[in-house]
Amino acid sequence: MLAENPIHIANAEASDARSEAHLQLTHLEKRYGDFLAVEDLSVSVRRGELIALLGPSGCGKTTTLRMIAGLASATSGAIRVDGREIQTLPAHARDMGLVFQSYALFPHMTVERNVAFGLEMRRNSKDQIAGRVAKALELVQLGHLAQRRPRELSGGQQQRVALARALVIEPSILLLDEPLSNLDAKLRDQMRVEIRDIQQRLGITTVFVTHDQVEALSMCDRIAVMDKGRLAQIGTPQDIYERPATPFVAEFVGRINKLPGRGTSANEITVGDRRFGTAGKGAANGAVTAMIRPHRIEIVPRGTPADNRNAAEGVITRATYVGDILEYMVALEGGVTLAVETATGGHRRNFALGDEVELRWAHEDTLVFGADA
Amino acid sequence: MTATDTAPAAAPFRLSGRQIVPLLIMPILIVNAVSFIWPTLSLLRMSLNEPIAGGAIRETLTLQTYVSVMTDSFYLELVWNSVYLCSIITAFTLLLSYPIALFIHRADPKWKSLLTLMVISPLLVSAVVRTYGWVIILGDQGLINALLLGSGLVDQPVRLIFNNFGVMVGLVEILMPYMILSLMAGFGRLDPRLEEAAQSLGAKRLTTLYRVTIPLTAPGIALGCLLVFVLSISSFVTPKLLGGGRVFLLATEIYDQSIVLLNWPLAASLSMLVLVIFGAALVVYSRVVKALD
Numbered sequence: 001m002l003a004e005n006p007i008h009i010a011n012a013e014a015s016d017a018r019s020e021a022h023l024q025l026t027h028l029e030k031r032y033g034d035f036l037a038v039e040d041l042s043v044s045v046r047r048g049e050l051i052a053l054l055g056p057s058g059c060g061k062t063t064t065l066r067m068i069a070g071l072a073s074a075t076s077g078a079i080r081v082d083g084r085e086i087q088t089l090p091a092h093a094r095d096m097g098l099v100f101q102s103y104a105l106f107p108h109m110t111v112e113r114n115v116a117f118g119l120e121m122r123r124n125s126k127d128q129i130a131g132r133v134a135k136a137l138e139l140v141q142l143g144h145l146a147q148r149r150p151r152e153l154s155g156g157q158q159q160r161v162a163l164a165r166a167l168v169i170e171p172s173i174l175l176l177d178e179p180l181s182n183l184d185a186k187l188r189d190q191m192r193v194e195i196r197d198i199q200q201r202l203g204i205t206t207v208f209v210t211h212d213q214v215e216a217l218s219m220c221d222r223i224a225v226m227d228k229g230r231l232a233q234i235g236t237p238q239d240i241y242e243r244p245a246t247p248f249v250a251e252f253v254g255r256i257n258k259l260p261g262r263g264t265s266a267n268e269i270t271v272g273d274r275r276f277g278t279a280g281k282g283a284a285n286g287a288v289t290a291m292i293r294p295h296r297i298e299i300v301p302r303g304t305p306a307d308n309r310n311a312a313e314g315v316i317t318r319a320t321y322v323g324d325i326l327e328y329m330v331a332l333e334g335g336v337t338l339a340v341e342t343a344t345g346g347h348r349r350n351f352a353l354g355d356e357v358e359l360r361w362a363h364e365d366t367l368v369f370g371a372d373a
Numbered sequence: 374m375t376a377t378d379t380a381p382a383a384a385p386f387r388l389s390g391r392q393i394v395p396l397l398i399m400p401i402l403i404v405n406a407v408s409f410i411w412p413t414l415s416l417l418r419m420s421l422n423e424p425i426a427g428g429a430i431r432e433t434l435t436l437q438t439y440v441s442v443m444t445d446s447f448y449l450e451l452v453w454n455s456v457y458l459c460s461i462i463t464a465f466t467l468l469l470s471y472p473i474a475l476f477i478h479r480a481d482p483k484w485k486s487l488l489t490l491m492v493i494s495p496l497l498v499s500a501v502v503r504t505y506g507w508v509i510i511l512g513d514q515g516l517i518n519a520l521l522l523g524s525g526l527v528d529q530p531v532r533l534i535f536n537n538f539g540v541m542v543g544l545v546e547i548l549m550p551y552m553i554l555s556l557m558a559g560f561g562r563l564d565p566r567l568e569e570a571a572q573s574l575g576a577k578r579l580t581t582l583y584r585v586t587i588p589l590t591a592p593g594i595a596l597g598c599l600l601v602f603v604l605s606i607s608s609f610v611t612p613k614l615l616g617g618g619r620v621f622l623l624a625t626e627i628y629d630q631s632i633v634l635l636n637w638p639l640a641a642s643l644s645m646l647v648l649v650i651f652g653a654a655l656v657v658y659s660r661v662v663k664a665l666d
């Protein structure tokens with residue numbers, strides 16, 4: 001998916017130069033009593049950009065979305081659309097489509113009437129409404145259930161109605177609060193493509209809340225990772241995945257091994273008595289935590305000629321077959337155990353429990369953070 | 374532990390769910406039989422007796438009283454008046470109660486119980502006392518007329534009681550707590566997210582109210598209206614005092630016939646008529662509820 005659309009990433013960077021901020025949050029803060037749900041959040045979303053708001057449960061994603069939509073007031077900070085402050089604008093005048101985490105479908109209306117609601121508010125003609133509603137329902141594959149009530153639908157079907165209801169009004173800004181959380185893997189993939197497609201076609205600026213990193217990485221132009229109400233990092237999927245700014249981000253966007261060590265120079269650390277080259281930016285002479293993604297480590301038989309990668313000898317203590325990958329746990333001498341993932345496939349050499357092996361990984365795959373991580 | 378657990382046979386009585394249900398509803402069945410069904414049946418019996426001038430009653434089985442009620446334009450008008458006035462009272466009670474119920478429903482939980490208490494506190498005072506309160510406020514020498522006269526807006530006291538208006542004011546106020554409580558009970562489906570969803574789709578406040586809020590609270594509205602309508606049709610003290618003998622309603626007429634004129638068969642047949650009206654109200658209610666679903 002990442003490799004699939006290098007063009008729009010290039011586009012995104014080009015428009016960055018023009019820096020055309022459609023939706024801009026500056027020092028946004030939301031306080032519930034003593035509790036800071038969102039703190040000093042500054043994000044600038046370009047016109048037509050799909051940005052993910054990624055973070056663990058309770059980190060303030062929904063709260064942020066509600067402030068943008070005008071359903072909750074910010075304690076301080078500013079929200080601008082096209083440079084204009086919109087805090088005083090009521091929700092109904094903001095022209096934003098919102099998919100609620102809890103769907104919020106009108107229980108007293110049929111699916112069709114639910115989807116038509118926004119168009120009726122915009123005083124479209126009856127024929128036009130009927131046509132657009134039918135198209136929107138087709139898009140989410142629910143045309144056949146148009147006359148049902150929401151309570152007669154499954155959770156995933158309700159979620160798709162909510163999506164259709166927000167999409168059909170073709171808002172200038174689309175806010176999606178985990179719109180695919182209740183769908184099965186296949187449908188979710190289809191919906192991702194659909195959302196991305198409509199979003200690109202209509203150039204709708206979109207904020208996509210999710211706690212699924214795969215979703216964020218695969219669909220979005222940029223990702224804003226939130227942690228306890230604060231912005232931990234914002235950047236392209238590659239930035240976030242390859243160059244996480246904090247250990248929190250590194251751990252949140254995928255599995256990762258942690259190795260306690262000491263920094264010896266900007267691009268070298270020691271773990272026990274082993275020396276490893278790193279991605280750089282390491283702090284010399286301090287306790288550090290090195291992080292390596294399991295699938296970036298290669299397992300080779302002992303005695304394989306050395307290359308310019310990091311190497312460590314170990315013994316396989318566990319091997320788990322998970323379909324498309326094999327998960328190994330490899331104990332290094334000195335008590336550290338690393339997880340390693342390799343793709344499965346006939347041509348690959350599989351290792352067995354107790355095999356003595358050697359691990360190899362590139363210097364730039366060794367991320368280094370301060371030890372307080 | 375296992376020894377006691379696996380010895381249910383030791384328990385002398387064990388009732389299955391099937392046996393326990395009739396047992397549990399038995400008390401209410403008995404209460405109902407004694408306090409509702411039996412009196413209703415004796416009323417029915419009484420309505421079939423023949424009244425004799427002077428208050429005597431002849432035991433017989435005749436539909437004579439019903440026939441005279443159905444053919445007398447006074448009674449037909451009485452029925453129509455009662456239903457009409459009580460419908461208006463119900464409508465006004467709803468109109469005044471809805472905003473209050475919505476306000477309490479949305480209030481901070483801290484204040485909610487206090488506000489609810491304030492709504493039901495009038496029920497602690499007897500309707501008679503509250504009606505006299507209205508006499509004091511609305512009477513010719515009452516508060517409102519004093520203000521109107523004092524300000525020079527009128528030079529004759531305005532007639533505010535001993536007419537339909539007085540009865541309406543009194544009954545609306547007295548029945549509002551019932552309406553508010555019924556409405557609040559029906560607000561369960563009113564998820565604030567739904568109103569937010571409507572707003573985010575472009576609905577203004579008023580549109581949200583009639584497209585989302587009111588439809589969602591319709592079951593509570595129906596229940597409150599049924600309750601208030603039935604209570605107003607059967608209420609007697611307030612129409613009697615605030616109507617001052619000039620407002621003729623079924624309940625006051627039943628009182629007059631039974632206590633003043635001692636025409637029990639007529640009073641009984643009018644009571645049966647009230648029961649029919651209740652039945653009709655119930656039918657309308659269940660139709661509405663079914664349509665809403």
Ligand SMILES: Nc1ncnc2c1ncn2[C@@H]1O[C@H](COP(=O)(O)OP(=O)(O)OP(=O)(O)O)[C@@H](O)[C@H]1O
Nearest residue numbers: 032035037056057058059060061062063064101211
């Ligand atoms: N009305 C409220 N009053 C007090 N605290 C609140 C309120 N709404 C949210 N919070 C708190 O604010 C924090 C952020 O909530 P929010 O709903 O934005 O989380 P989230 O990131 O959307 O989480 P999830 O992924 O579980 O949906 C949570 O800790 C929550 O408990």
Ligand SMILES: [Mg+2]
Nearest residue numbers: 061062063101
């Ligand atoms: Mg949320």
